[in-house]
Amino acid sequence: MTDSKYFTTTKKGEIFELKTELNSDKKEKKREAVKKVIASMTVGKDVSALFPDVVNCMQTDNVELKKLVYLYLMNYAKSQPDLAIMAVNTFVKDCEDPNPLIRALAVRTMGCIRVDKITEYLCEPLRKCMKDEDPYVRKTAAVCVAKLHDINPTLVEDQGFVELLNDLLSDSNPMVVANAVAAITEINESRPMVRINLQTVNKLLTALNECTEWGQVFILDALANYEPKDEREAQNICERISPRLAHANAAVVLSTVKVLMKLINLLPENSDFITQLIKKLAPPMVTLLSAEPEIQYVALRNINLIVQKRPEVLKQEMKVFFVKYNDPIYVKMEKLDIMIRLAQQNNISQVLSELKEYAAEVDVDFVRKAVRAIGRCAIKVEQSSEKCVATLLDLIQTKVNYVVQEAVVVIKDIFRKYPNRYENIISNLCENLDTLDEPEARASMIWIIGEYAERIDNADELLESFVEGFHDENTQVQLQLLTAVVKLFLKRPTDTQQLVQRVLSLATQDSDNPDLRDRGYIYWRLLSADPGAAKEVVLAEKPLISEETDLLEPSLLNQLVCHIGSLASVYHKPPTSFIDATRQPLRAAPVNATNDSKTPATSQTPQHQPQSTVIPSQDNLIADLLSLDLTAPAAPSYQQPQAAIPGLDDLLGGFDMGATTNTAASLGGIGLNAPLPNPGAPPALDIFGGFGNESNNTFGFQQPPTSASNVSNGYVAPKELWLDASKGKGLQIEGTFARRNGTIFMEMVFTNKVMQPLSDFAVQFNTNSFGLTPTGPINVDAILPNQSANVEVSCRTNGEARKTDPLTSLQHKYAWKFLFN
Amino acid sequence: MSCSAIFILDLKGNVIMSRNYRGDVELTQIEKFMPLLVEKEDEGRVSPILQNGNTSYIYIKHMNIFLVSLSKKNANAALILSFLYKCVEVFSSYFKDLEEESVRDNFVVIYELLDEMMDFGYPQTTEPKILQE
Numbered sequence: 029m030t031d032s033k034y035f036t037t038t039k040k041g042e043i044f045e046l047k048t049e050l051n052s053d054k055k056e057k058k059r060e061a062v063k064k065v066i067a068s069m070t071v072g073k074d075v076s077a078l079f080p081d082v083v084n085c086m087q088t089d090n091v092e093l094k095k096l097v098y099l100y101l102m103n104y105a106k107s108q109p110d111l112a113i114m115a116v117n118t119f120v121k122d123c124e125d126p127n128p129l130i131r132a133l134a135v136r137t138m139g140c141i142r143v144d145k146i147t148e149y150l151c152e153p154l155r156k157c158m159k160d161e162d163p164y165v166r167k168t169a170a171v172c173v174a175k176l177h178d179i180n181p182t183l184v185e186d187q188g189f190v191e192l193l194n195d196l197l198s199d200s201n202p203m204v205v206a207n208a209v210a211a212i213t214e215i216n217e218s219r220p221m222v223r224i225n226l227q228t229v230n231k232l233l234t235a236l237n238e239c240t241e242w243g244q245v246f247i248l249d250a251l252a253n254y255e256p257k258d259e260r261e262a263q264n265i266c267e268r269i270s271p272r273l274a275h276a277n278a279a280v281v282l283s284t285v286k287v288l289m290k291l292i293n294l295l296p297e298n299s300d301f302i303t304q305l306i307k308k309l310a311p312p313m314v315t316l317l318s319a320e321p322e323i324q325y326v327a328l329r330n331i332n333l334i335v336q337k338r339p340e341v342l343k344q345e346m347k348v349f350f351v352k353y354n355d356p357i358y359v360k361m362e363k364l365d366i367m368i369r370l371a372q373q374n375n376i377s378q379v380l381s382e383l384k385e386y387a388a389e390v391d392v393d394f395v396r397k398a399v400r401a402i403g404r405c406a407i408k409v410e411q412s413s414e415k416c417v418a419t420l421l422d423l424i425q426t427k428v429n430y431v432v433q434e435a436v437v438v439i440k441d442i443f444r445k446y447p448n449r450y451e452n453i454i455s456n457l458c459e460n461l462d463t464l465d466e467p468e469a470r471a472s473m474i475w476i477i478g479e480y481a482e483r484i485d486n487a488d489e490l491l492e493s494f495v496e497g498f499h500d501e502n503t504q505v506q507l508q509l510l511t512a513v514v515k516l517f518l519k520r521p522t523d524t525q526q527l528v529q530r531v532l533s534l535a536t537q538d539s540d541n542p543d544l545r546d547r548g549y550i551y552w553r554l555l556s557a558d559p560g561a562a563k564e565v566v567l568a569e570k571p572l573i574s575e576e577t578d579l580l581e582p583s584l585l586n587q588l589v590c591h592i593g594s595l596a597s598v599y600h601k602p603p604t605s606f607i608d609a610t611r612q613p614l615r616a617a618p619v620n621a622t623n624d625s626k627t628p629a630t631s632q633t634p635q636h637q638p639q640s641t642v643i644p645s646q647d648n649l650i651a652d653l654l655s656l657d658l659t660a661p662a663a664p665s666y667q668q669p670q671a672a673i674p675g676l677d678d679l680l681g682g683f684d685m686g687a688t689t690n691t692a693a694s695l696g697g698i699g700l701n702a703p704l705p706n707p708g709a710p711p712a713l714d715i716f717g718g719f720g721n722e723s724n725n726t727f728g729f730q731q732p733p734t735s736a737s738n739v740s741n742g743y744v745a746p747k748e749l750w751l752d753a754s755k756g757k758g759l760q761i762e763g764t765f766a767r768r769n770g771t772i773f774m775e776m777v778f779t780n781k782v783m784q785p786l787s788d789f790a791v792q793f794n795t796n797s798f799g800l801t802p803t804g805p806i807n808v809d810a811i812l813p814n815q816s817a818n819v820e821v822s823c824r825t826n827g828e829a830r831k832t833d834p835l836t837s838l839q840h841k842y843a844w845k846f847l848f849n
Numbered sequence: 850m851s852c853s854a855i856f857i858l859d860l861k862g863n864v865i866m867s868r869n870y871r872g873d874v875e876l877t878q879i880e881k882f883m884p885l886l887v888e889k890e891d892e893g894r895v896s897p898i899l900q901n902g903n904t905s906y907i908y909i910k911h912m913n914i915f916l917v918s919l920s921k922k923n924a925n926a927a928l929i930l931s932f933l934y935k936c937v938e939v940f941s942s943y944f945k946d947l948e949e950e951s952v953r954d955n956f957v958v959i960y961e962l963l964d965e966m967m968d969f970g971y972p973q974t975t976e977p978k979i980l981q982e
Contacts, residue, residue, distance in 0.1 A: 063957060070866055070956055092957075099960055102869075136968060142872050171968045178871070203973075210971050214851070242972035245928050279927040320934060322897035322909055326926045358896040393893045593927040595905050595920070598898050603923035606903055 043077055050081040055093075058085050062096045069103060076104045079111045086118045091129065094122075098137040105141040112141065116149050123153035128162035136168050139175035147179055151187055158192045163201035170196050170204060174211035181218065190221050197231055205235040206243025209250045216253070224254045226261070233268045241277040248272065248283035252290060252590065262291045266305060273312040278323045281312045282330060282593035289334065289589050309334075309341050314348050321356050328362035329598045333588050335369050336579055342366075346375045350382055357391060364397050371405045376412040379405060384419050387431060396434045399423060403438025407445045407573065417442060417450050424460060432460050433469035440472035443479065444573045451483055458490065467502035470494075474505065478512025482519045491516060492527055498534045506544055510535050511566070514551045518563050528555075747777060758782030772823045778808070779816040786811050791821065851970025852907070852918040852929050855936075855963065858882070859949050860913050866956055868963040870970045874919045878904050882917055898926060909933045912948040920970075928972065935975045936966065942977040 046068075049061035062085055068075050086097045105112040122134035135157045138150045154176065157169035173193050177184040184190060193215075196208035209232060212222045224232075232247045239247065248269065256262040265287070272284040288305065295302055313334070316327035335342055349363045349370065364386070371379050383405070386398035399420070406416030420435045420442075436457060442450065454476065464470050474494060481487040494501070494509055501509065510531055517528040535548030554562040580588070580600065587602050596603045751761040763776035780786050787810035791802055803822045811817050853874040856867045862883025867876065881901050889895045899906040907929045908917040916933045918924075939962060940947045944955050952959060966975050974980060 066960070067956065072864075092961075095961055095964065096957065099964070136964075139969070140870075140872070167973075168968065171971060175969050178873075207968075207971065207973075240974065240976070242928070242932070242975070245925065246971070249925065277931050279925060279931045282927045283925075320909070320930070322930050323927065323934075325897055326930060356895070357893065391893070591923065594923045594925050595898065596923050598926050599900065606900065606905075607922055 043075065046075070046078055047081050050078065050085060055088070055090065058088075059090065059093050059096075062093060062100070066096050066099060069100065076107055079104055079108050080114070083111065083115050083118075086115060091127075091133075094130065095133065098133060102137060102140045105143050105146070109143045109145065112143050113145055116146055119146070120149060120153055123157060128160070128165050131157060131160065131162070132165045132168040135165070135172050139172040142179050144180075147176065147183070150176065151183070154189070155187075155192070158189075158196065163199070163204050166196065166199065166201070167204045167207045170207035170211050174214045177211075177215050177218075181215075184215070185221070190215065194222055197228055202235040202238040203240065203243055205231065206239045206246045210246040213246070213250045213253070224250065226257075229254055229265065233265070236269070236272070241275065241280055244272060244275070245277075245279045245283050248280070248287055252283070252287050256291065256294065259295055262294045263301060266291050266295075266301075270305070270308060273308060278316055278319050278327060279593060281316060282327065285309060285313070285330075285334070286590070286592035289337070289592065292338075306338065306341050310345060313342065314345055317348055321359055324355075324359050325362060326593070326598055328359065328366060329600070330592050331366055332362065332369070333580070333585065333592065333597060333600070335366060336585055337589050339369075342370060343372075346370050346378060351386060357394065360391075360394055361397060364394075364401055368401050368404050368408070371408055373409055373411055376405060376409045377415070380412065380415055380419060384423075387423055392430055396430055399431055399434040400438055403435075403441055406438075406442050410446075413442065413446055413449075417453065421453060421456060424456060427460075427463070429463055432463050433466050436460075436464060436469045436476075437472045440475055441573065443476060444570070447479075447570075447572075451480055454480060454484060458484070461490065461493075467504050470501070471505045471508040474508045474512045478508075478515040481512070481516040487516055488520070488524050488527060495527065495531055495534070498531070499538065503541055503544065506535070506539070506541070507547060510544065510547055510551065514555070514562075514566055517555075518559070518566055521559075747775070750776070753779070753781040759786060774802070774821045774823060776819045776821070777816050778811055778819055780811040780813050783813050785813065789819070851922070852920045852924055852932075852967075853922075853970060854879075854919045855933075855967070856882075856915075856917045856919070857952055857959075858915040858917060860915070862886075862915075865914065865949065865952050866959060868960070868967075870967060874904060874921055878919060879917065882906050882908075882915075897930065907933070909937070911937050912946070914947070914949055914952060924970075932967070932972045932975070935972075936963075939966065939975060939977050939980065 046061055046065060049057050050065070052058060052061070062082065065075050065078055065082060082097055082100050085093065086101075088094055088097075101112065101115055105115075119134050119138050122130050123138075125131050125134070135150075135154060138146060138153070141147075150172075154169055154172055157165050157172075160166050160169065170193060173184060173189045176189065190212075193208050193211055196204055197212075199205050199208070212224075215221055229251065232251065236244055236247050251265065251269070254265075256265060269284055269287060272280055275281055275284075288309065292302055292305060313327065313331055317324050319327065331342065346367065349366045351360045351363050355363070367379055367382070380402065383398050383402050387395050387402070389395055389398070402416050402419055402423075406413040417439070420439060423431050424435050426432075439450075439453070439457065457473065457476065461473065464473055474491070477484060477487050477490055484490070491509070491513055494505075495513070498506060498509065513524070513528050513531045517524045532548050532552050535544050536552065539545055539548075551562070551566075554565060579585075584602065588597050588600060591597050591603060594603070595606070599606065747762040747764045749760070750763045751759065753760040758781050760779040760781055761776050762779075763774055766773050766775050778786075778789070789806040789808060791806060801824060803824050806819055806821055808817050808819045851871070853871040854867060854869045854876070856879050857865045858879070859865055862880075864879060867879070869876065878901070881904075882899070885899050885901055885906070886895070889899065897908060899908075903921050905920050905924065906917055907920065907924070907926055908915050909930065910916075916936060918929050918933060920929070937947060940952075940959065943958060943962070944951045962980065965980055966973055
């Protein structure tokens with residue numbers, strides 16, 4: 029007890045000191061104090077207690093001090109939203125400061141503070157700043173619209189910022205145009221709001237030449253989303269952006285390549301123009317390989333895609349991809365990949381000599397890849413196979429363990445491509461059996477023995493030695509061994525009878541692996557039933573393996589080519605597989621949303637992890653109150669709230685208002701767990717099945733003990749605010765769900781916050797997973813201004829049900845209608 | 850297209866400074882960066898772009914600091930890497946040696962520069978001459 033005071037006092041001491049300094053009269057002292065506060069913040073100390081004092085320093089002429097105070101605010105405003113309001117006045121004033129730097133600073137900072145109350149105040153200043161006379165302010169305002177959209181997309185759309193942003197595209201200052209384009213591209217990502225048309229494209233192309241490198245990237249990325257109407261347009265754009273290929277900045281070059289690759293698809297194949305263009309693409313990509321190593325890496329991953337899509341681009345440029353000794357390992361591996369892709373007859377001898385040198389390098393992974401590359405070259409370029417095999421044999425002679433193993437694996441593939449051509453080396457291979465300890469190498473060797481059993485005199489001895497240690501082997505090896513022995517038996521039945529029986533019993537009786545057992549049984553039955561048929565099956569002619577085994581499938585390739593330069597092109601995975609779709613605003617257009625969230629992730633992608641530390645969501649119509657968003661990506665196909673019925677005059681101010689509520693919290697009172705204990709398994713339908721059941725078998729009482737909430741008919745969760753008056757055009761609704769005698773009731777309090785009486789209420793639920801729908805109309809008299817009324821609506825659960833996505837999300841929407849009298 | 854936050858770390862992975870641009874990535878994610886890097890080094894599969902779940906770490910190393918950018922979207926990797934290199938260039942023009950000590954000594958200037966050079970994850974002005982206004 030007494031010792032803890034030392035902690036508090038010391039803390040108070042430091043903070044107390046800073047407090048006094050912050051409130052001192054001398055400007056110098058203030059500045060020093062603020063710097064100290066920022067320094068403490070930087071090292072991670074919590075100085076949020078000084079919030080009011082720091083805010084007091086906000087009103088200053090000193091730009092440096094102001095910037096520091098703003099920095100502090102950005103950091104702590106979220107944790108102290110009420111105090112942050114104190115700063116709003118100064119912000120708004122600063123947005124009209126004579127100094128453009130201050131105006132821009134204020135707008136920028138306000139946009140970064142994601143506190144709703146401050147955001148409301150942002151709209152007017154932002155509007156003014158978008159039309160500011162100083163381009164610096166305008167460009168900041170353009171980005172600010174994107175920020176605002178991220179916080180509150182509806183606000184941006186309703187307040188007409190998108191149109192203003194569009195206007196900025198015609199601005200005279202190229203930086204403003206670039207930022208506006210960047211903002212539009214981002215807004216379009218979640219909801220296509222602005223269509224880029226030919227006029228815009230022309231403006232963008234004009235601005236392109238005058239922008240900074242970053243602006244050029246924004247513009248080019250936006251152009252990548254544009255679909256030209258015809259060939260001529262496409263050709264025109266190509267010509268105007270080709271000069272960008274010579275830019276020093278790698279991002280500009282890659283973005284240009286992206287646009288060109290896309291446009292080339294629209295031009296007629298084999299035209300002169302295309303050949304010219306493709307010739308132009310090669311030198312800049314080669315230049316990229318002299319950039320910093322990280323950038324080389326990104327470039328190489330992209331070149332991999334480009335070469336797969338348009339091999340003619342870099343056909344002649346093999347030398348550039350030769351590995352340098354001081355390249356980092358990731359660059360070396362990628363270069364090796366490209367070398368193999370570019371290998372053809374005319375450069376294969378060069379390639380092979382390089383590969384042979386690489387195989388003598390120090391880095392194990394690199395050496396293995398080099399050896400594997402030799403094999404792939406042999407398979408790809410037939411004329412080189414002889415040389416490759418010779419090289420591989422030499423490498424085996426080196427007796428370096430991992431080299432030998434890799435070589436064996438690769439030779440197996442060569443045999444599969446060129447059967448009956450290189451059997452003379454088998455004896456060399458057999459000499460090295462002992463060094464093979466990796467499963468893949470062992471399996472490959474066994475395959476070779478089995479396949480060429482008739483040419484290997486001591487095949488049975490070799491296989492027998494493997495069979496000795498059958499159970500210690502890896503599954504892959506066991507399977508291969510089984511097949512090989514059966515092949516051997518079929519080729520030389522006389523002296524291998526015992527061996528095959530042994531193997532079959534090992535596989536079927538002593539093994540746990542179902543694949544192995546099944547295969548064993550198949551062979552056993554085949555052999556006992558009809559050896560002739562067995563021969564036909566097991567020793568059948570096999571198709572030759574194809575040349576390139578790891579090409580990306582065409583649709584994926586096309587998708588990735590549209591994302592050159594981005595992370596998708598580096599990962600070689602589509603963007604949807606690694607972006608968390610929950611971050612997308614819930615009001616995404618249905619087609620886009622469902623496409624994005626329902627695109628099946630590839631098998632290697634990480635699962636969508638429930639983020640337990642989700643940034644609290646913003647206050648908008650579809651309030652995700654249960655932000656313990658344990659459910660799968662929520663891109664629900666919510667219906668938009670219907671617009672006010674046109675043609676109604678003011679008297680009949682009826683309108684439909686979409687309001688959502690999170691029924692989970694209120695339903696918690698009816699015996700449901702909120703949140704659901706197991707997000708994976710949706711018991712929701714079952715739970716509500718109990719409601720439709722009119723019998724007194726009240727579901728609540730039968731809830732298994734895991735249910736946290738204590739259930740009784742009497743408990744009703746307190747009413748929550750479902751509809752705010754400002755959004756409800758004067759009607760405020762607080763409500764909760766209750767259950768009485770087996771029926772669900774929506775109990776609400778309507779409060780009239782406008783000057784006219786309200787009457788004739790009606791409600792409609794959107795179809796939801798639970799089939800929840802009101803049983804009857806709302807029976808309530810007109811509500812006078814500033815009066816409240818209790819309203820009760822009974823609901824049933826056998827209405828039309830439609831799966832909402834996600835199923836377990838307990839949110840649904842209602843539409844409210846009422847009349848002003 | 851954009852990055853969510855930029856961090857300057859020392860060689861052990863401790864954060865020296867950070868700047869959060871978009872507010873959509875938790876600042877604790879950066880703590881996973883160093884273990885991930887070490888793991889990749891052990892496996893021999895280092896790359897300048899690391900991925901952990903939905904978060905991508907794009908980084909460069911300069912002297913004894915790492916400049917790491919975090920992103921949760923399909924960021925333009927080439928853009929971010931060239932931006933990070935540009936940052937190094939700009940910082941070096943302000944205080945000759947850019948390393949751990951000089952970062953701590955000049956944190957105020959660095960905050961201001963990071964503010965000017967990038968907004969909401971979009972690179973803005975990075976020319977040293979213009980920045981020295």
